[in-house]
Amino acid sequence: MSTSTATINGSIPDLDKQYSGVPARLAQEAIDAKSRLYSQKTLPDSVSRRRTALPPGISRGAFDRAVTELRQSLGHENVDLNDKPLVDGWYMEHPNTHDAYHIADQEELIASAIVYPSSTAEVQVVVKWANAHKIPIYPISMGRNIGYGGAGPRIPGSVVIDLGKRMNKILDLDGDNASCIVEPGVSYFALYEEIQRRKLPLWIDCPDLGGGSVLGNAIDRGVGYTPYGDHFANHCGMELVLPTGELLRTGMGAMPGKDGADNPTWQSFQAAYGPYVDGIFSQSNYGIITKMGFWLMPETGHQSYMITFPREEDFPQIVEIIRPLAQRRVLGNIPQLRHVIQELAVTGKPRSFWYDGPGQMPRDVIRDRAAKLPCGDVSWIFYGTQYGDSQVAINAQLDMIRQAFGKIKGSKFLLPQDVPEDHYLHSRVQVCSGVPVLRELDWLNWVPNAAHLFFSPISPTKGKDATLIHSTITKLHAKYGFDVFPTMCVAGREMHYIANIVYDRSDPDQKQRATGLMREMIREAAKEGYGEYRTHLLFADQVAETYSWNGGALRKFNETVKDALDPNSILAPGRNGIWGKKFRGKGWEILDGDKRNMLRDGVSPKL
Incomplete structure (x- = not known):
């Protein structure tokens, strides 16, 4: 289905009127971004609900009485039951009822109700209420933790505390x-x-x-x-x-x-x-x-730039050059190293525009399509920014960087004026000088009804380690039939390797394959000693389990702290793989080797 420009224009939230809205300077960009996303949308905005969720172990009557009590404390209008159709929306109109980028069923990671406190004192009221009724609560700031679970609570039927709506000063x-x-x-x-x-x-x-x-x-x-x-x-x-x-x-x-x-x-x-x-x-x-x-x-002076590298096998040498530059703080910021396939994705054009075949996009197709873009037929692109109070100081830094990366045959150094105004480099100029933007939404147009998961392991800033992680991720993406979108945020001693799995949330097969890919990447990376720094809430147990040194001492410590601070296990059970004693060992954990089919069986244990 398609959505008219007039409809889209009328629905974009305005920051002057809504805390979660877009500023006026980006209004047209938001309209265009939503239009591109919705041009590939085949899902209806919502469908009839099949079920509503209750907190585990709480009857409908007990829950209704508890909600009535909370409404008396906070006001009827500040406690919503989650009994309406679910709408996934998009980035600027996101839900607080569930995970908009659902990898399980849309109605699985779902709130029973949403509460809107206006102050720290009202948050205390909600927390004391939750303890009194033994109802799990799940706080969110704005619910835009996309790729990691969004606003969805780990335990279906939890009460979401939406802190953003009335606490945004x-x-x-x-x-x-x-x-x-x-x-x-x-x-x-x-x-x-x-x-x-x-x-x-x-x-x-x-x-x-x-x-x-x-x-x-x-x-x-x-x-x-x-x-x-x-x-x-x-x-x-x-x-x-x-x-x-x-x-x-x-x-x-x-x-x-x-x-x-x-x-x-x-x-x-x-x-x-x-x-x-x-x-x-x-x-x-x-x-x-x-x-x-x-x-x-x-604020200070700054100069953004990009450096392109022609060959896949340049990757370890690039990392080896970055490390001393970052350690000596020659590099001015946290730079990004991206694969050239993302040059295709950030144009906002769908995958089908570039290639409509099955499986991964072949490397020769990527090369051919990239050759027609400003970057040219390359494999890797480094985005950096230098800072200084004078252009002389910045130019001195740039000279060192040119010299260092110039050791890689065929590398090319480009400034913003060397590429068209709509090129992604201009977005990096803004982000790297503290100006928030929307451009990064465009790669979501890669597939219809796009959603995504992040796999985010940490690697030493060494060519050998980075290559091992990259080759593992690339091999497993091929096995499960997904294009590889690697972004490395590189510092002097470690780098965040962020692999972005883009899937069609209307397609059960893609969801199953994306889940299998995540599970196997976590497992294979851990075998080599590499762990994620952050993950989707449905994979948190498996990731926490990989930090198993000395019999899982860290996890046991986290659980000890949890039990001491949260004796009733009411606060965000399962977040980041930390379960209180009420839920721990009762079948809620989804560990490596778990055989449940989350689309068919859900995420709750069969109690």
Whole structure:
């Protein structure tokens, strides 16, 4: 089916009116992106519900009474039952009821209800209510954790706490300290636009897409591309609600300021006194973070560029050249190394435009199609950005980089003015100077009804290790019939290898193959000692299981902390493979070798 431009235009959320919307400067780009996505859409917007979900072990009558009680506390309009048709939407109009990019059945990872607190105090009310009724709750910031599970709760029937809708304020923006405090519903778009409105000489660091939560991305240890690209490393101070409903501040926030004010150094010094506990609240289910401080980068001069490499076998040498440049901090940011197939994908044209055959797109076809693009017939593309207060300093850095990569025969150095205005390099210029964009949506047009999963292992920045991971991933993608979309975010000692599996969420066979591919990549990488830094919630148990040194000591420690902080196992059970004692060992874990067919059997144990 197709959607008219007028319909699309009228539905794009506006950031001035909706916290999760798109800024005016990107309105037309959003319209165009949605139009491209919907041009291949064959699924209806929604279908009749076959079932609704209840929290495990809770009867319909008990649940209805509990919801009535919560509505009396928060207001009827702030507690929604999830009994309406499910709509997957798209990036800018995403659901908070389920995983929009479902790899299991659409009605599997699904909320029973959605709650909208407006303050930390109301979050405490919800948490205490959940403990009283033994109902699992699943907090989300904005629900845009796409590729990793979105807004879907790991246990069907959990109550989703949507923190973004009513908790989306920038609480502090300190130009002198170059810092801010934000609530969960503040997107990269919103923070950037507010900095521009105040005319502050500050940059944010954003991931490839700008609609996600600044807070949410950081606690999942996401990355961006400026020198402040490690988002969790650049946070400073948090306020959170523990699973019992108690309130905690970390860092200098643990010390009250004068006359009850916030401590003036809360966003200036991370650790405070005693154990530095902030890390246990990242990628965990130990608390609900309601406020978080961040350091912002003072604006500076910058120059983005791309370097192309002609041969597949150049890959290990590229990695070996990157390592010393990154260790010496010659490279100014967290650069990306991409395979040339992504030059085809980011044009927004579907796979069928380039090739309509079965299985993987053949390498000779990729070469032929790439030859007609600005990059030419190449294999690898390196996207970097240099920073400095003067063009002289930046040019000196560029000279060193040209010289280093010039050792690879046939490499070519290109600046933004060397490629057309619609080339992806211009999007990297913006992202690498702290300007959030939407361009990265375009590769989702690769297949109809596109959804995606990320496989994200960590490798040393060494050619041998990177080649082993890449060859394993490439071989397994061929086995399961998927094109390989590798992106490497490369630092001086490690690189995030992010493989993007793009599949048609209407096609059960593609879902099954994508699931099989994920399982086998996790298994094969672990055999060589490589583990994921982040994964989709349905593969979290298998990934957590691979961190098995000393009989799984780390996992046992995480479970000990979970049981101490969350005695009723109510907070996001199963998130990142951490289960409380109520659910642990009861069949909820989906470990390596699990034989269940998630499309047919679901994800819940047959209790």
